[in-house]
Amino acid sequence: MPKAHVSIHDVAPHTLVLVEDLISMLQGVGVDRVMLLVIPGLSWSESNLDVLRSWVDQGHLLAGHGRVHHVASADSLYHKAHSFLISRNVAEHLSKTEDEIFELMRENHEWFMERGLPSPSHYVPPAWALGSISRSRLRDLPFETVEVLRGVIDVQSGTLYRMPLLGYEADTAFRACFLKVFNRWNSWSARKRNRAARISIHPNDLEFRLGHRISDDCERFHCQPDVSSLIP
Secondary structure, eight states, X not given: OOEEEEEEEEEOGGGHHHHHHHHHHHXXXXXXXXXXXXXXXXXXXXXXXXXXXXXXXXXXXXXXXXXXXXXXXXXXXXXXXXXXXXXXXXXXXXXXXXXHHHHHHHXXXXXXXXXXXXXXXXXXXXXXXXXXXXXXXXXXXSOSEEEETTEEEETTTTEEEEOOEEEOOOOSHHHHHHHHHHHHHHHHHHHXXXXXXXXXXXXXXXXXXXXXXXXXXXXXXXXXXXXXXXXX
């Protein structure tokens, strides 16, 4: 059976109930542990943090996921096009300089340590949009792996390992049609090329047009939370 890395994106104080529902659904199809992508720059109460701690105690892994997962405006033409076509208003790396991205990622990692949470080894920029930071500069950060749209970067070697992506954030008819084709192709690609896949879930996905496909896809793969174990 092919392997897949399963992650739940956008873990935030206001999404914890939805994330819990996703965790329960995944456990129902045999996926007992997932990676949780945490947005640190929001208003986390101590009770919210206790929820994260309880998930860690259950064996789930935490990863960094931006700062606030929102941008007020897109500064560059590329960022504006990216927002229109893919990311809407969440790709907070794209209008930042390399130094600003570096600082954002460094602060992301420190947030976990300051709150007594396990230090994340994996980082996923919002919308998988890493922005203008070089792979050589990534080596100076405490993350071991960084995820982008095409796959996962091993930070120390700078190598990008291609890893097909499956997504379900189909809140419009257009997105649903696109993601059906996108997921079908990437699922085939994972099997054909003997590569691990990524099953990436967002908090509201069960309510959207492809929510019913998440459990089916998870049952087709041997799912695990640790992406580094899937890198050759």
